[in-house]
Amino acid sequence: MKICFLGLENLPVLAPEFNRHGIGGEQVQQTLLAKALARRDHAVSMVVYDYGQDDCACWNGVTAHKAYRKDAGIPIFRFIYPRWTGVWSALHRANADIYYVSCAGIALGLVALFCKRHGRKFVFRVASDTDCEPDKLLIRYWRDKKLYEYGLRRADAILVQSIWQQDAMRTNYSLHSRVAEMLVDTPERAVARDIDVLWVSNLRQLKRPELYLALVKKFPQLKFHMVGGPQPGFGELFNQIRREAADLPNCTFHGLVPYHEMDNKYAAARVFVNTSDTEGFPNSYLQAWIRGTPVVTFFDPDAVIRRENLGRAVSSLDEMASAVTEFVANDNVWSAASERCKAYMARFYGEDRILSPYLEMFKRIL
Template structure:
């Protein structure tokens, strides 16, 4: 089968560019799936931004087609050219059987329209609870939200990350979806010493609430915190504000953006992983922590997974979060017991090849005659 992943931000992750300023969780998922589908014998392509690599490149047996650069074109007019025309041209050039896209945005609607127009299959993955709530999506313009909603309602398969997302999609859009776990890359090599007490990893933006890490560092001066992450495009001022505030805290380290190829070692060095968001989808970072035996302390708990499977601590407020950090750091036996449980769960549930196969199996169940024609009914 020919599969195309529409992930414009994915090239730095695919090519392992060390100077990448921004790598999001969806790019991590896309590249894990691309490699898994390739290993399963499929012909895999990706539509990405042009970072100077050329229109068509191949990385590890995966074809990357770059129709335009992120800032190419004249503002306002570039919505049509090069963005709309470039994406449609790239999709026609690739001529895949299945197109896979996330996160919520204009690309959702464009991909859905192309697939309907040309008889292709479309898998849409929901990346955040906000994508399921009208008007709450992290999409700037009303026009773009409507284009996203057009695509959401026309996907052949919508893959949600949690039962919460499935319920929201049904209630708010009348869209049925399937819940499927995310993929995680299994760690390899010797494990380093645990020299980070509490690790926080994400892109620095308000919805992730990194300022809470600063407050925890003030309250717990004996705990060593590491706040790792770069700025989103256009959010440099916010990034600088956070780093300036962090500079006065001797127990808080801010290494900036860490390449994905190196961030795994950082997780392995941590005793606890901290998430301060109030709303998420299913964070890649939870899986990166659990697969290395690191408990998660967070406000957000997808489908109460942390609480029900005892994979860390779900905090009710800042005081509770601080108390949980102190308690878990002070009890090596309990922390290691939670970590072992988390590692076993992650290894059993989140292998990339399994998740890649399940996407196609779910699509086959939605439209058996079409998928049988491509020989992937399993």
């Protein structure tokens, strides 16, 4: 099969030489899926931003087609040129049988219109719970919301991360979807557990980084680490969190850390903490669990943490503090949880098992 991923920000995950640019979870998922398909001899390509790379350059068997520079164009007019025209040109050069796009936004509408015109198939992958809720879409403009909804209703297949998302897509849009699990990189090597508590996320308001700093203040004797880069529109929040973290002697604020350098961080942590208000299924959970790091969080997709005992799902900061204390202070509790995390990942997240529903769905829609 010839499969093209529209993921404009994927290149920093695919190509280490560009990893100084920020990424999110869906960029990781698209890239891991693309590389896994390429290893199975499918013709795989991506449409990405122009970061200065050669057009049609190839990494790990995945060919990257440039669309446009992220900052190119004149406001108002740039919606058409270079954004619409650049994406369509790159999609055309990819000449794929199936196009794959993630996250609520205009990209889905552009792919839908392209595929309708050229007689191709396309798949949409939900990346967050908010993608399934019309009133909570993380889309700024009315025009972009309409393009998203246009594409959503014309997708040849919709994939979701959880049963909750599947139910929400059916309830809110009357659309059928299929749950498809996520891929995860295997650990490179074991390292010393010298980080007590780790937090990793892009610095946006819905990630609630201020709650993590409140947790830091409760445990001056523990070592906390915080990883997260600035996001468009949230520069002031990033600077505020960086300043507040600098005033806490037990908190190390790393800012943006490239994806390819995160293995040691997850492996060195005793506990991973998530404070988000909303998520999809966080890549960070999988990256923590596969390295034997329990997760303490407010967000528990499909109650997997409670069901499999992979850490603690909590409802308040005090509960989070209590869970952190238990895992950090009690070696027996931590060791048992760590082994459960690794066993769970070995049982359910083998690459062949994860790929199976994707391949079945691709073949079905062709």
